[in-house]
């Protein structure tokens with residue numbers, strides 16, 4: 475029996491594939507390589523294609539005995555989602571519909587879904603728990619929330635059991651040093667700060683220093699990508715053991731400001747990192763910190779690599795050894 479990982483060549487997907495392989499699972503990856511990298515897939519069988527291509531997808535299900543699906547394939551840039559919402563509805567919402575229809579046809583009853591803290595929008599309180607208000611402030615978060623809801627209705631109608639995992643800020647790289655973060659364009663804080671440390675950028679722009687936080691810069695909850703990967707395996711295990719469907723936050727429960735992240739990166743790298751203060755970025759909430767209590771209690775998850783120093787050090791190792799990311803692949 476195999477686990478199908480859609481978007482398994484992407485940043486978080488490739489770490490989940492690595493964790494599945496380490497556990498000895500059979501893995502089938504589907505990725506259209508729009509954002510993903512062939513080299514990021516460390517093993518298993520890779521099908522290059524789009525989940526919206528019904529013939530392609532039905533072939534993947536016909537050729538493999540798929541027992542469960544981990545669904546990462548999606549567009550995930552907040553800024554782009556506000557420029558081109560249609561792309562997000564097509565790739566994310568319609569893509570998920572195609573996948574669920576195929577799962578139903580093939581009688582596959584388990585899905586672990588890659589969701590996001592962006593489903594909450596501007597939080598009413600900190601830390602955020604799974605019962606807090608969901609009111610996304612961008613199209614990306616809105617489509618992820620729609621996908622969560624669609625999956626729930628397939629559970630109600632067809633008994634497809636799900637676990638939706640709402641990630642906070644993924645960072646870091648695999649301990650083997652073989653896979654890490656390589657987005658194009660890069661918009662995330664940690665890789666951009668490390669590119670500045672490497673001299674690939676002249677400075678890091680800090681978006682806003684007048685937020686109601688300890689030092690005026692935004693607070694986020696950084697969680698190691700391998701801890702996220704572990705949670706997917708635990709979620710799948712829960713479903714295989716007949717566990718209930720559910721939604722879980724994945725974060726460390728600790729918040730760090732943008733300034734603190736830059737300071738830790740200076741310590742870890744021993745390099746100069748110039749910071750320039752710029753106006754706020756539209757749509758950024760002041761603070762996003764998870765309560766991961768439910769995942770810890772019900773999935774048995776532990777964010778083991780939870781020191782920001784270690785998360786940034788693992789990302790640094792990747793950036794130093796792969797200054798051009800995966801390069802041409």
Ligand code: UFG
Pocket residue numbers: 550552590591592614615642643644661662663664666678679680681682692693694732755758762
């Ligand atoms: N930031 C800067 N300068 C930069 C980049 C980011 O100051 O050059 C700041 C942002 O303003 C934010 C923090 O660093 O305060 C983190 O920004 P990221 O872009 O790294 O991450 P976000 O918190 O915006 O986004 C993350 C996920 C998204 C998810 C979102 C939920 O990456 O997928 O959380 O709000 F949608």
